[in-house]
Amino acid sequence: MASLDDIKIHVRLKLGALWAATMSCYIYCDYFELYMPGKLQSMLDGRMDPLGPTTQGVLLGTSAMMALPSLMIALSLLLPATICRWANIALGLFFTAIMCLLVYQAG
Numbered sequence: 001m002a003s004l005d006d007i008k009i010h011v012r013l014k015l016g017a018l019w020a021a022t023m024s025c026y027i028y029c030d031y032f033e034l035y036m037p038g039k040l041q042s043m044l045d046g047r048m049d050p051l052g053p054t055t056q057g058v059l060l061g062t063s064a065m066m067a068l069p070s071l072m073i074a075l076s077l078l079l080p081a082t083i084c085r086w087a088n089i090a091l092g093l094f095f096t097a098i099m100c101l102l103v104y105q106a107g
Contacts, residue, residue, distance in 0.1 A: 012084065015088055048062070068095075
């Protein structure tokens with residue numbers, strides 16, 4: 001019978017995996033949100049609730065917001081240690097605040 005061995009995984013790989021999991025959660029949330037009554041009609045009417053009308057600025061902002069976690073997967077491996085630490089702390093807090101605001105607005 002084979003036993004499971006605990007291997008040491010570098011913290012940078014763990015951070016990259018956490019950012020990948022975060023992106024997966026965002027994608028699943030966006031997908032399942034499409035099944036909410038009125039969501040598709042709102043999109044067809046040009047509204048991105050809770051952000052309001054769909055403008056180029058709103059689209060640019062949401063694209064940048066979603067690109068950051070994607071980039072952090074790679075940047076967690078590539079940045080120098082000090083910058084990596086502060087980027088993960090700052091962006092982790094930033095995305096936690098965004099999620100809290102969205103939950104507050106939805107509730």
